[in-house]
Amino acid sequence: MIQFRIQPDSEIPASTQLFNQIRFAIASRQYPPGYKLPSTRALAMQTGLHRNTISKVYRQLEEDGFVESLAGSGIYVRAQGHEGGSRLQSPILQQYPEAAKVLQQALDELLSQGCTLHQAREIFLAEIDWRLRCSARVLVAVPSQDMGVGELMVYELEEALQIPVQLVTIQELAAVLDKTTSATVVTSRYFINDVEAIAAPKAVRVIPVDIYDYTREINLLKTLPKDNCVGIVSLSSGINHQAEVILHGLRGDDLLVMTTQPKDTYKLQAIVKRAEVIISDQASFAIVQATLQAAADDIIRPPKLIKVENYIGTNSINLLKRELGLG
Template structure:
């Protein structure tokens, strides 16, 4: 679990540091839907920030659709489920009992067995139709994040996957009646604002929590230099913010995309430790091989897990009947 920390003397505003950390905790599933978040008073005690600043951060999170305020109760991670399946482990569950309970519930609501049968058939047929086309959708300004998601899923699902900006979903709806849209919690509200019910199926995936990598960052020696390499520009910005929040000026953080050889070379030459996502790993190794004879010290290159966490990938496989 990410420990909220704020570097008060940082160039990154304290409110952005806290926003990035809470947003990451939600998107990585550390705070699941309907989880109650710390109160403004609790966060003020943890971070040293003024309660008004924390209230503003929560307000910004509410505007993004990640949290909701319930009067007299607190701030909760918003459950935005609407055909956005999040399958639980089915171990030990009796399918017949689950079906019977569902039928009984519908009977109690006044539906007839013939109607209930049609409900089941329609839902199953709809899902089968949706599974024929799988698309990843993110805002245009986050397309590099979408590309990382596409690479993750294409490798493990072994099916054709298309990357479509959210801004182009309206046009897509005019051309196609069914499909499965995959996004993460950062962008779910934007997707649901565009997609009408009973058209495209929307499935959210949680991102990897980077617990192993955060522990490495925590234990790096004072005045060390950390390199972070990713295809996603937005990931690099968020990762640098969180790393800085955890260590402050005690740690120099350098970031680069594998598509920028000049910046990548600077990171490999300077960093003591380099964290790199799977899609960028081979590029970093090639750069290291190219520079090896000129380096006084060889950096530790640590390959992170996939951007999408393994549990979400397994869930997606079940939902797509793979």
């Protein structure tokens, strides 16, 4: 702690002496930006000055822009000049106080690499413009043999992002991208290599998404009694196939597994009437419920219905929102 000394026999008023000493501590970085000044009580004990005199000095420092008072917290040294971030006190910067600091760091890095301010401006504007154009068209790319997983992804993305999403097959992707100047392609990590091989030469960005791990459902299936029938209903034939493989690996032939896509009415009715447990993706759940309700008179013991979490993980959804400028 800096020791401030007041000379009582000096012609300079005690308050001015303290004001100048604190200002010097700030200017010399002994009190750096963000530093909390001593309380009036602590400073009164050190200097012998009345607390009212110290409060007056602090008010003068605040009026002159050296410090700022935060209610209930104390008096803090203010950043000065460039340290204070952007001078543009727009409502957006007030809403996102860290934005100015992030922008300033990026700009400083560009300038340190030899960019001029005009060049840096062009770089920022080009990146923003490109992202806006990419956000205008969002594509989901999946293999043609499993369009159902693409339908599921489109369903969840449109629900979460509240924008139109176009489904294309990986086989058609090159032709679609040839007709557009910019887009964002979303795909599962299962298919990322194939999609990037097509999109990268066309300078189109690809965002892979993580999928739900089904831990909750797997733990439930481990505990089901032997000879139970489990129904799996998904838009994706691939998910249904993987579910059969996983269940067989977990329980062997202990469980009877029936799978279907919701559009197969015959199989869905059979599952509703036979299964003790039905696991459904979110897009298919309403159809499963309706089929169960329609068959209620023919069912002695209704199956337990389980609606799984989103196929696309929450972190991936949040990443997409940021990348697309949606929040």
